[in-house]
Amino acid sequence: MNPAWPFLVFGAIVLVLVTAILGLSYVLGQRHNDRSTGEAYEAGILSTGSARMRFPSQFYLVAMLFVIFDIETVFVISWAIAFDELGWAGFIGAAVFIFILLVVLIYEWRNGALDFGPDGKKILRAYKKMRKEQTIKHIPDEVVVN
Numbered sequence: 106m107n108p109a110w111p112f113l114v115f116g117a118i119v120l121v122l123v124t125a126i127l128g129l130s131y132v133l134g135q136r137h138n139d140r141s142t143g144e145a146y147e148a149g150i151l152s153t154g155s156a157r158m159r160f161p162s163q164f165y166l167v168a169m170l171f172v173i174f175d176i177e178t179v180f181v182i183s184w185a186i187a188f189d190e191l192g193w194a195g196f197i198g199a200a201v202f203i204f205i206l207l208v209v210l211i212y213e214w215r216n217g218a219l220d221f222g223p224d225g226k227k228i229l230r231a232y233k234k235m236r237k238e239q240t241i242k243h244i245p246d247e248v249v250v251n
Contacts, residue, residue, distance in 0.1 A: 166218055177206050 184199045
């Protein structure tokens with residue numbers, strides 16, 4: 106049976122320290138309510154609009170993909186460290202793991218999860234169409250031949 110008292114003592118010490126720090130900051134801290142205290146930045150610059158912005162879902166998707174592939178890195182490095190002990194079974198397990206992640210990456214790529222900017226092909230088509238319209242407008246009605 107493992108004694109749990111060291112964890113309880115550690116938790117109690119943490120709670121006492123947090124309570125002491127918050128209590129001291131409340132007692133010793135300054136209290137003022139100036140005109141600019143409620144502003145977003147106390148630099149004298151008047152704020153315009155709201156600071157609440159909505160982010161596109163691609164930001165969250167990129168964060169989730171980062172976490173997924175970051176965890177992949179931890180697993181692959183752990184496998185590389187224990188390579189001698191794991192043998193072929195560990196190699197096959199790591200290969201299957203990496204294969205599944207590649208399949209997921211290709212799936213996300215095909216579904217457009219990694220396309221968070223404007224489509225380059227659409228931009229080029231619009232540019233070519235615009236250039237074509239400009240050249241048609243600049244062609245004179247009568248061409249004078251010498």
